[in-house]
Amino acid sequence: xxxxxxxxxxxxxxxxxxxxxxxxxxxxxxxxxxxxxxxxxxxxxxxxxxxxxxxxxxxxxxxxxxxxxxxxxxxxxxxxxxxxxxxxxxxxxxxxxxxxxxxxxxxxxxxxxxxxxxxxxxxxxxxxxxxxxxxxxxxxxxxxxxxxxxxxxxxxxxxxxxxxxxxxxxxxxxxxxxxxxxxxxxxxxxxxxxxxxxxxxxxxxxxxxxxxxxxxxxxxxxxxxxxxxxxxxxxxxxxxxxxxxxxxxxxxxxxxxxxxxxxxxxxxxxxxxxxxxxxxxxxxxxxxxxxxxxxxxxxxxxxxxxxxxxxxxxxxxxxxxxxxxxxxxxxxxxxxxxxxxxxxxxxxxxxxxxxxxxxxxxxxxxxxxxxxxxxxxxxxxxxxxxxxxxxxxxxxxxxxxxxxxxxxxxxxxxxxxxxxxxxxxxxxxxxxx
Amino acid sequence: xxxxxxxxxxxxxxxxxxxxxxxxxxxxxxxxxxxxxxxxxxxxxxxxxxxxxxxxxxxxxxxxxxxxxxxxxxxxxxxxxxxxxxxxxxxxxxxxxxxxxxxxxxxxxxxxxxxxxxxxxxxxxxxxxxxxxxxxxxxxxx
Numbered sequence: 375x376x377x378x379x380x381x382x383x384x385x386x387x388x389x390x391x392x393x394x395x396x397x398x399x400x401x402x403x404x405x406x407x408x409x410x411x412x413x414x415x416x417x418x419x420x421x422x423x424x425x426x427x428x429x430x431x432x433x434x435x436x437x438x439x440x441x442x443x444x445x446x447x448x449x450x451x452x453x454x455x456x457x458x459x460x461x462x463x464x465x466x467x468x469x470x471x472x473x474x475x476x477x478x479x480x481x482x483x484x485x486x487x488x489x490x491x492x493x494x495x496x497x498x499x500x501x502x503x504x505x506x507x508x509x510x511x512x513x514x515x516x517x518x519x520x521x522x523x524x525x526x527x528x529x530x531x532x533x534x535x536x537x538x539x540x541x542x543x544x545x546x547x548x549x550x551x552x553x554x555x556x557x558x559x560x561x562x563x564x565x566x567x568x569x570x571x572x573x574x575x576x577x578x579x580x581x582x583x584x585x586x587x588x589x590x591x592x593x594x595x596x597x598x599x600x601x602x603x604x605x606x607x608x609x610x611x612x613x614x615x616x617x618x619x620x621x622x623x624x625x626x627x628x629x630x631x632x633x634x635x636x637x638x639x640x641x642x643x644x645x646x647x648x649x650x651x652x653x654x655x656x657x658x659x660x661x662x663x664x665x666x667x668x669x670x671x672x673x674x675x676x677x678x679x680x681x682x683x684x685x686x687x688x689x690x691x692x693x694x695x696x697x698x699x700x701x702x703x704x705x706x707x708x709x710x711x712x713x714x715x716x717x718x719x720x721x722x723x724x725x726x727x728x729x730x731x732x733x734x735x736x737x738x739x740x741x742x743x744x745x746x747x748x749x750x751x752x753x754x755x756x757x758x759x760x761x762x763x764x765x766x767x768x769x770x771x772x773x774x775x776x777x778x779x780x781x782x783x784x785x786x787x788x789x790x791x792x793x794x795x796x797x798x799x800x801x802x803x804x805x806x807x
Numbered sequence: 808x809x810x811x812x813x814x815x816x817x818x819x820x821x822x823x824x825x826x827x828x829x830x831x832x833x834x835x836x837x838x839x840x841x842x843x844x845x846x847x848x849x850x851x852x853x854x855x856x857x858x859x860x861x862x863x864x865x866x867x868x869x870x871x872x873x874x875x876x877x878x879x880x881x882x883x884x885x886x887x888x889x890x891x892x893x894x895x896x897x898x899x900x901x902x903x904x905x906x907x908x909x910x911x912x913x914x915x916x917x918x919x920x921x922x923x924x925x926x927x928x929x930x931x932x933x934x935x936x937x938x939x940x941x942x943x944x945x946x947x948x949x
Contacts, residue, residue: 749816749849754872756814756851756922757905758844783848786818788870 377493377525378486381633382688386681389689393636394427396661401425401434404667407452410445411669431636431659432647436670439472442612447473453665463511464611464710471511474611475665481520483662484614487631488521491620494629494686495580495605497551499526504543506554506562507585507708508534513615514585514708518553521617527551534558537565548577555708556588556596556604560739563599578602584609584616585708586741587696606695612671613658619693624685627692634662637691638670639679642700650681655700656693674701704800706734706741709778713799716745716780719771725753725764729790735803743780745772748787808930808940809877811859812920815852816872819845827852830869836862840920842908853908855880855920878922879929880941885917893919893938900932 376382384392402422404411414435415421424430442450451458459478463471476484497503503522507514515533522529530543534554540562543549552559559581566576578600584607596604608628609616618635619628630637638647639654648654656673660666675696683689704711713732720726729748734741747768755761765782772780817823824843831838840855856862859875866873883889890909897904902923909919918941923929933940 749872751867751872751874754814754816754874756812756853756874756876758846758851761816761849761851762846784816784818785849786816786870787872789818 375493375496375498376687377490382490382629382631382690384633384689386689389632390428392633393661394430396633397428397431397636397659398422398425400659400661400667401669403452403664404669408450408667410441410450428636431638431670434659434669436645436657436672437668438672439612439674442472446471448475450668451475451665452667453477458665460516461511462513462516462611462615464513472612474513474615477664480614480663480665483634484517484617485520485524487614487617487634488517489524490631491607491617492518492521492525492527492551492582494620494622495551495582495603496623497522497525497527497580497582501527501550501580502530502547503527503551503553504530504532504540504547504549506532506534506540506552506558507616512708513609513611514553514555517609517615517617518582522553537562541565541569541571544578545571545575548575550577551580551582552578552600552602553582553607555585556583556592557586557707557736557739557741559583559596559600559604560592563596564739567599573601576601580605582607582620586705608693608696610673612666612668613660613673614663618658622684622686622688626684627680627694629684629688629690629692630679632690635660637679637693639677640672642672642674642676650679650691653678653697656696674699674703676700702800704732704734704802706743707778709776711743711776711778715775716772716799719775720747720768723768723771726750726768729787730799731790732800733803734800741804743776743778744783745769745780746783746785746790748790749784750787808879808934808942809926810855810880810920810941810943812876812878812922813852813854813856813859813862813866814874814876815854815866817843817850817852819847819849824852826869827866827871830865831856831862834858834861834865836865840908840910840918842920844906853878853906853920853922876922877926878920879926879933881919881921881933882939882941883917883919885911885915889917890919893933896932896936896938897921897923897929900928902929902932 405422457477458475460476463473505518509515581602581604593604606621607616609618619630621628636659638657640647640657642655656675656677658671660668676698677696678694680692727750731746733744769782837857842853844851863873905922907919907921911917
């Protein structure tokens with residue numbers, strides 16, 4: 375089943391001319407409405423009229439997460455506030471989040487690409503879908519919600535967590551599809567085994583999983599535990615949220631909805647555009663988005679694009695699962711975490727020094743984050759309650775900045791390796807690749 | 808009357824305490840009294856040694872987080888009710904104890920090491936009630 379055959383199966387030439395036209399309009403909009411882009415284009419001697427086809431994309435400047443931070447919160451918006459109908463935000467490196475805005479049309483477009491995605495997973499109006507992504511500033515919950523309503527499925531907006539309730543509704547409502555992070559899916563699968571639920575009452579057939587890296591081994595595990603077919607969905611809030619690309623039933627990579635998001639693969643060192651099939655950093659230009667149009671946004675995700683036609687009939691390029699990051703960002707339970715965030719929290723607290731180590735692990739399929747912090751001579755108290763208090767303060771500060779729970783372990787001074795060249799700040803035991 | 812106690816941060820890690828006692832032994836430092844407060848992740852060793860300044864220096868040189876804490880030592884008869892009597896005096900005078908550890912020696916006496924926020928005041932009230940206290944001079948040989 376294809377939700378929008380006209381666009382998803384469009385000839386490549388026809389697609390290129392549609393992209394070119396949309397790119398031309400987009401550049402015009404940002405030139406006149408976003409001072410940041412106007413200045414950048416003027417510095418490079420580019421005028422809106424210079425951009426006519428999709429090949430002209432390479433002439434345009436990149437946008438980075440730092441640009442979003444520098445223009446926090448609304449500096450890159452291309453429409454006045456009265457046209458914004460929704461905000462979302464993701465965690466940022468220095469306590470400030472990356473804020474994204476949506477116009478009414480943006481929400482419609484987002485619903486459209488999520489509807490396409492859900493259709494790829496076989497979800498129709500005959501399905502009951504449990505949306506177990508978090509609802510709130512995170513784009514996962516509401517993104518899936520609107521797309522699922524668009525296909526006409528019956529949506530259970532249960533949000534994340536509350537495993538007992540999730541299981542109860544799986545049984546009682548007979549949910550046929552579920553959307554959540556892959557680690558939570560595996561966790562639910564194990565909970566079903568432990569609770570010895572009556573498998574015949576569980577009607578699940580498809581799962582739409584994303585927002586964090588996962589492996590083929592996890593896919594088989596989830597498929598087996600839940601008795602479903604597991605689909606990979608990709609997205610990032612800066613581009614729109616979930617629904618930037620999605621796997622079809624053939625599972626040969628995720629189809630990028632190129633009529634809205636033009637992907638490129640670049641060499642992360644030089645910025646040079648690489649041909650299809652080569653590994654590099656994924657870059658997106660959002661040609662239809664109104665509130666926050668981004669020119670060549672560098673995702674920092676490393677992957678490849680394939681243009682060969684898929685057996686499903688869709689012509690949209692397919693991207694492989696991301697194989698890593700071109701920066702040091704970690705994705706833990708769907709939340710973006712930078713080691714530098716931890717450093718800034720420790721530096722701000724007068725009681726600690728920035729000698730720390732992040733230990734990421736996965737227990738019972740849930741990611742855990744432990745931060746080891748050295749106890750300094752001058753802050754060492756010989757009373758347990760003082761040290762416990764310090765530990766809790768560090769943990770509380772980190773949790774509020776990172777947006778996920780971080781447990782803190784106090785370690786002896788000098789036990790964390792000092793930086794010699796590139797500091798070893800992270801131990802990731804999750805074995806994803 | 809104030810006694811210098813060494814407090815040392817210890818990770819819960821096999822062999823760590825043995826390393827510490829080894830360092831003290833190598834430097835010919837005697838341990839007079841000793842207790843460990845433990846939590847899931849770490850412990851705090853509290854120890855009264857001979858030559859506390861030297862002990863602090865050598866432990867710091869070996870990478871331990873060390874702190875000198877003022878405590879008081881109280882000598883009581885090793886008999887029922889004597890600890891209670893001493894604690895009652897402290898309670899009546901509004902002195903709260905952060906932690907303490909105690910041990911009995913063979914000569915019919917018991918010693919309690921007490922940590923409070925107000926050691927000087929504790930010393931005054933205990934002396935007022937004729938309680939015997941350890942002196943800094945001989946304490947390191949308890």
